[in-house]
Amino acid sequence: MRLALATASFVILIVHGIIFYDQFFHEWESYQTSYYQQALSLAKTDAERAAVEGRSPKIEQIIVTSFGETRVDRCSTCHIGIDDPRFKDSGHPLRSHPFSEELGDKLVDGKWVRRHKFNDFGCTVCHDGQGRGLGGKYAHGQDHFWPDPLLGSKLIDWRADYKPKLVGKEYMQANCTLCHTEDGFGSTPLVAQGRRLFFGKNCYGCHKIDGLSNGALGPELSEVGKKFKIDYIWESIVDPRANSAASFMPKFNLTDDEVKALTIFLKSRRGMNFSETSLDRYKATLAKGEPGQALIHGGVLTSPPETGTPTAGxxxxxxxxxxxxxxxxxxxxxxxxxxxxxxxxxxxxxxxxxxxxxxxxxxxxxxxxxxxxxxxxxxxxxxxxxxxASLKTPPLVTNPAEIYNSLCSRCHGEKGDGHGQIAVYLDPYPRDLTKVGFMNSKSLERFVTSIRNGVHGTSMPAWGKVLRDDQIHAVLDHIQTTFVKEPRRPIRERKLPEINPIASSSESVNRGEGLFLQRCTGCHGRKADGKGPNSLDMLPRPRNLRNRDFLNSVTDRRLFESLLYGVQGTAMPSWIDYGLTEKEIGDLVNYLRSFDKGHKQ
Amino acid sequence: MARKISLSALTELPGNIWNSIFRNPLPSSDLGRAQTSFTNFFLHIHPVKVNRHTLKPWYTMGLGLITFFLFVILVFTGVLVMFYYVPSTNQAYDRMLDLRSTVAFGTFTRNMHRWAAHGMVAFVFLHMCRVFFTGAYKRPREFNWVLGIVLFLLTLFSSFTGYLLPWDQLAFWAITVGASIAGYAPVVGEQMRFLLLGDTTVGQEALLRFYVLHVAVLPLVITLLVAVHFWRIRKDGGLSRPPEAESEPGLSKETTAKVDLVEKPGEAFVTSAGKKHFGIQGLVRGPFTKVGNVPDNSVFAWPNLFMAELFVLILTIAGLCVLSLFFDAPLEEPVNITHPPNPAKAPWYFLGLQELVSYSAFWGGVGIPTIQVLLLLVVPYLDRDPRGVGRWFAGERLLANTLFLIFVIVNITLIIIGTLFRGPNWEFVSPW
The missing domain is CATH 1.10.760.10 (Cytochrome c-like domain)
Incomplete structure (x- = not known):
């Protein structure tokens, strides 16, 4: 036991030795020592010498209070020669920051004067990185978890595919914009280009950025630059599904330069800019239009301004x-x-x-x-x-199979099962043409009408001017043989009223509503919008009964048929079997019709 | 006269100071050994003599002691970290960055605090397992078991409250998930959650509450209950041991017969057997801790017990130091309320519950844990069979041990599944 005790004590000693060594011999101390030595040998005047001689290694920091939340930048602990022009040719980390007229630095009497003084600005306002960090890994933001690594730096482990594209000081334009928000600011051309692309490529239609756009379909981007690294932003633009499997954002056909401009523009979106006040923000919210309406900001569209003659050509x-x-x-x-x-x-x-x-x-x-x-x-x-409206050239297809494949399959699917390429983005979902129950319980006439006139309130357009009637019949035959795979059966004649025999009155509507709440809400939802609790498991989905155009386009007879006898091939049951009388159906129909006040019977 | 006094006072000063602090020289006699433990504030919680069985390394494995030492280390490192911490959503994360980069020994101190906290949760659980498998909760130690369970829960809560304080993504979402588990309780769930968070979501109020609980309330309560826990060990006659451990092998029961107390505590007294003893304590219920040459199976605490404790202490510190040297405590992104990680996981010791919650919110979050805790609390009152105390996996306790083993395995398995085998959307993933 004593041996074990001694060993364990020895281990404690060793660990403490390492920790103490680590604490008292910092990397930055050796940089500072080296700087002092070199500065001493470079010193030409007594004043220069005196400035160096009294100094011993210590943590240097700049506390920046003028730009957003208080920052503590300790970068100059290692980069100690940053403002010492004599070190302009040294290696990192002692090298001094270059002067440039682009940044507003001025040459006065042969000496450069900085526009952005480090004592006011610190470092991370422009460069990003972790100001509080000491030592390369954390300070440069190489730590995987730090959201703002050095912008455009090749030190950072950007995602491998994009790494070469993400290096370059032009990425810092994103941070210039935090102060220089003026649209015409000349030194941030890539932000301006990105902003033009944001509108030109219609990003604003789906994405909201406070003060710029109100899109609601995609994620809000007001603070995207604060939260995500540029590699994540780049990847999300070129491959939307890489970071969010459920995304249906299109892959836009963008060149690398355009993606770079967009990335820089988005990186500059960090919520409130330094130049904004909360009052500006409030005014911007007041200026917002209806949700879904874009706020076009500052004439940034690619198209020519609409002044002059309306060129409606x-x-x-x-x-x-x-x-x-x-x-x-x-x-x-x-x-x-x-x-x-x-x-x-x-x-x-x-x-x-x-x-x-x-x-x-x-x-x-x-x-x-x-x-x-x-x-x-x-x-x-x-x-x-x-x-x-000028696109009036019908397709050059004659063969029914070709017609189906070129015109129908994009929504209804190559197999006719309704799972076409774009089906998931359509609501209502395209009809599954393989459901025998449905296909053989509706009249040929109804299908022809649906194709010829389209289905109102849905994405099914009217094909009447694209296809001749004989082509429509040929396509339907093709569907019957290829997808339904059963011959058409004669439709059973049912006695149905052409017009709702129950006159619409508030009592009837109330009775209908009561019945609806009892019987229908499980699938069609309390709001009758087709989103009841059971609806998720059903395909085709329950009909959105608030779809005014659709409801107005169907006859009372069809509503009675669907309610009384159900819709075969769907989850809609035959309510006559569940005890609803024709009178009750009439009340229900009146209730449904009551959604659209303007509708005339 | 005055000169003489001052001179001798000066020459004897170091010795006098030493002797005033350490009243006893290194003991060479049994009396000295007894007095060393008895007159020292830090040692007097120990008995003067302990049973040999108590010192068997594989009986307790020092698990309770490790837990206690970890707690002491946690208080110590916690106070150090506290000097740099501000419980504010604006500053907490920055303070973590400072601790990592600028504060001397900041990383190491935080690492020690972090790993000691995880270690304490683990060891308090292992200690509970030891106590169960050796049947140590039986009469007269029932209530100490109950205290132990309460201490276990307090340890979990203490660790949970500390988890939030770095205010990074890991902390924020773990507490969000953990707190929502509490919200599944019927009737009072939402109120409990609100009381804990001070808000409907995790925010500044929650941070302040967790901070106060973590640095003031819980450590005080734990310290108090630990004191009671230890005190009861003494009053219950030391650690549990089998009846045969009371006497040295080969000694008959009669020779260890009861000692008659003489009404002169503090003085030597004589038993009916005619042997000399030192009465050094008041009346103690239960098995009497004997001092002197009573032929029983005990040895002096100094140095036997103290060496063992020192050994555990050194080993604990060494292990923790090595761990803290090689593994840094995690610090993830600053809190981003709109961007939850997928999956958002509670602290590891609650992942068993989170796994259950993924099957049923109520049963996983409230029902099953409540039942488990209640069962643990009433164990000593249900199992009244006095046999099988003081031995690991005693044959007489086959049923109880099997049931408890199943409880342990199921919980550990659930935690392992929740920790390693659950990926985005809580779907099953392979860690390999």
């Missing part, structure tokens, strides 16, 4: 459609963003009124659309509408 509209990155989501010609519907035949499917209304507020036409309202000017909307 097709060419201008075409350029807008391309410039504004519509094809980051939509398909048009050979471009395909893979998120939103095909616009190639838009002029045959939608009229100009619909398009203008849809531009201004997509949800006024398709109530569950995820398309943001971008807040362009009316001139721009008009030009884009004119251009899209």
């Amino acid at each position: 097709v060419a201008y509209g075409e350029r807008l459609v391309y410039d504004k990155s519509c094809m980051a989501c939509h398909k048009l010609g050979k471009f395909d963003g893979g998120i939103a519907p095909d616009l190639s035949f838009e002029g045959l499917m939608r009229d100009e009124d619909w398009m203008m209304g849809h531009f201004r507020s997509p949800r006024s036409k398709i109530s569950d659309s995820i398309m943001p309202a971008f807040g362009f000017t009316d001139n721009e909307y008009q030009a884009m509408t004119t251009y899209l």
Whole structure:
């Protein structure tokens, strides 16, 4: 036991020896000693000599109070020659900071005078890094957990794929912007370019940045620069799913230079800037429009200013459609963003009124659309509408299989199962054409109508001008044989009222509401928006009964049919089997119809 | 006269000071050994003589003692760290950075505090296992077991409150998760959580509350209960031991017969057997700790017990020092309320609970832990069989030991699953 005791005591001694050694022989002390020696030998006057002689190694720090939260920068503990021009050619860490006219330094009587004095600014305001750290690893922010490593420094272990692209002092422009927010500030061209791209590529449509935009579809970016390193930002731009598996942000077709500009612009978004006051902030919130509306700030769009004659020409509209990155989501010609519907035949499917209304507020036409309202000017909307309305060339396909594959499969899927490429972004979800129960319980006429006129309130457009009736029938035959795989059965005749026999009255609506709350909310939700607690497990999803356009487009007869006899191939049961009478159905229909006050029976 | 006094006072000064502090010279006789333990404030909590069985290294493995020493180290390093800490959401993290970069011995002190805290949680649990598997909670030590359980819970709570103080992502989200587990209690859950956090989310109020609990309330309560815990060990006749450990092998029961007390405490007294003893303590219930040459199975605490304790102390410090030299206490990103890590995990000792919570919020967060604690508390009152005390895994205690072993294995397994095998969205991942 005594031997063990002695060993353990010895271990304690050794550990303490190491700790003490570590505490009393710092790396920075050797830098400072070396600096003093060199400075002494370089000293030419007595004053210079005296300035060095009295000094012994100690922790140097600059406390910066003028720029946001108080910073403590201890960088000059190692970089002790930082403001000593005699050390301009030394190696790091003693080398002095270069002077440059770009930074506002001035040559006065042969001596440089700094614009950004270290005693006022410290180091991390511009360079990032961890001011409180001592010793390279933590001070430079090489520690994996530090959110602000030295900007653009090759010391930092940026993500391997992007590392060469993330090195360079231009990244520091992000920090210049914290004070120099003026849009025209000449020394931060990359921030300005990034800001233009943020609007030009329609980032603002989905992302909110306080004072700039109000997008609600994607994550807010107001403080993105405070929270994330530039490698994370870069990666999130070029590969949105790398950091968030559920992201559906499109991959934009950006050059490396553009990504760099965007990265720098985003890195400069750190919540409140040093030049802002909380009052500015408050005013900015007051100036905000409706949610989803963009605040276009300071004329930064790529398109020509709308002053002068409204050039509502097709060419201008075409350029807008391309410039504004519509094809980051939509398909048009050979471009395909893979998120939103095909616009190639838009002029045959939608009229100009619909398009203008849809531009201004997509949800006024398709109530569950995820398309943001971008807040362009009316001139721009008009030009884009004119251009899209000019797209009237029907596709050069004749074979029904080809028609299906080129026009239908993007939503309904190659296998007809409704899981097309863009299906997950559509609400309501595209119809599963393989469900025999559904496909064989609805009349051919209804399918033809749906294709020809589209389904109102949904992303299903009217194909009537794209396809001839015989083509529509051919496609339906193709669907029947390829996906349904059963011959059509004759539809069972059912006695159904054409018009709701129960007159709409407040009593009837109240009875309908009571029934709805008892019977329907599990799937359709208390708000009748199709988001009941059971809805998550169902495909097709329960119908959003607040979808006014859709509801107004269906007849009472169809509502009675769905309610009384259910919808085969979906979770909607036959309510006649659950004891609902035709009168009660009538009350329910009146309740549903009552959502839209303007609707006339 | 006056000169003489002052001269001798000067020459004898060092010796006098020494003797006034250490009243006894290094003992060479049994009386001296007894007095050394008895007259020293720090040693007098020990008995003068201890049973040989108590000193067997593999009986206790020093687990309780390690826990206590870790607590002392925690108080010591905690006070040091406290000099640099500010319980403010604006400053706490910066202070951590200072501690790491600028403060002399800052990293090492924080490391020691951190690892000692984790160690204390582990060793208090191991100590509990030792006590159970040796049946040491049985009469008359029932209540000391209950105190031990309370101390275990206080240790967990103390560690939990300390976990928040660095105010980094790890701390913030671990406490957010931990506190939400408390919120699953029926009826009072939300109120309890609110009382603990002082807010609906973890923020400045929670930081201040946790700080006060961590540096003032809990250490005081623990110190008090530890004192009671130790005091009861003495009053219950020392550590548990099997009945046969009372007598030396080969001695018959009669020779260790009871001693008649003579009404002259502090003086030598004579027993009916005619042997000389030193009465040095008041009336003690239970097995009487005997001094002198009574032929029993005990030895003097000085030096036997003290050497053993010193050994455990040195070993504890050595282990902790090595650990703190090689492993730095974690300090992650500054708190970012909008960016939870995935998965957000509670401190490791609560990961068993978090694992259970992933199956059922109520049962995992409240039901099962409450049942476990209640069962632990009533163990000595349910198991009244006096057999099997003082031996590891006594055959008479097969059922109790098996049940407890299952309890231990299940909890450790859950903690291991929660710690190593759970990835983003609490999905199963392989650590390899």
